[in-house]
Amino acid sequence: MLDLLTLGTRVQGLRHERGLTLQQLADAAEVSVSMLSSVERGQKAPTVLVLARIADGLGVPLAELVAEPEDSRVIVRRAADQDTVEEPGGWRRTILTPVVPGVNFEWIRTTLPPGCDAGRFPAYAPGSHEFVVVESGTLRLTLAGRTVDLDAGDSVYFAADVIHGYANPARVPCVYLVAALIMRPRAAQPRRNGAS
Numbered sequence: 001m002l003d004l005l006t007l008g009t010r011v012q013g014l015r016h017e018r019g020l021t022l023q024q025l026a027d028a029a030e031v032s033v034s035m036l037s038s039v040e041r042g043q044k045a046p047t048v049l050v051l052a053r054i055a056d057g058l059g060v061p062l063a064e065l066v067a068e069p070e071d072s073r074v075i076v077r078r079a080a081d082q083d084t085v086e087e088p089g090g091w092r093r094t095i096l097t098p099v100v101p102g103v104n105f106e107w108i109r110t111t112l113p114p115g116c117d118a119g120r121f122p123a124y125a126p127g128s129h130e131f132v133v134v135e136s137g138t139l140r141l142t143l144a145g146r147t148v149d150l151d152a153g154d155s156v157y158f159a160a161d162v163i164h165g166y167a168n169p170a171r172v173p174c175v176y177l178v179a180a181l182i183m184r185p186r187a188a189q190p191r192r193n194g195a196s
Helices: 004-017 022-029 033-040 048-058 062-066
Strands: 083-086 092-095 105-112 117-121 129-136 138-143 146-151 155-159 164-167 174-181
Touching: 004 033, 004 048, 004 062, 022 033, 022 048, 033 048, 048 062, 048 105, 105 164, 129 138, 129 146, 138 155, 138 174, 146 155
Parallel strands: none
Antiparallel strands: 083 092, 092 105, 105 174, 117 164, 129 155, 129 174, 138 146, 138 164
């Protein structure tokens, strides 16, 4: 398995080979300098989409960036390596899945505090899909103007090529899981905020 320090060393080495500064690669990859720096130092486990952008910025296939050929059949991500992001507004998301070369799939566990609105996420490329399962509490899912309330144990599928949003209208925390298969557009697109 490719660990975070090995990944960071590989990204930094490829950047140096191309004579790029952190800022130049961040611009080319459409990621923040702080994110890129954290990846290079092995301090942050990037999402599949962030890694794909970095690979594009370096001009290498994602598979070359993240895995040796013999490692591609089984990739383990230990609980200690899962990246938990504390978002503004008090909500938290943990990326549960390992990075798999050529597969833009993520499984994310999110906790929304009472009354929290996590905001709106952009429409992804056609062919993108999300499955959501509510573990506890109530989740209000908004899809291009349509609203669906989901309670503990409920699940939903939607085509993720529409603007979508997540909120907790209740007085108790809401925990939900998102399985997302996000297609990447063929042409350059404005920077995304990441999978919801």
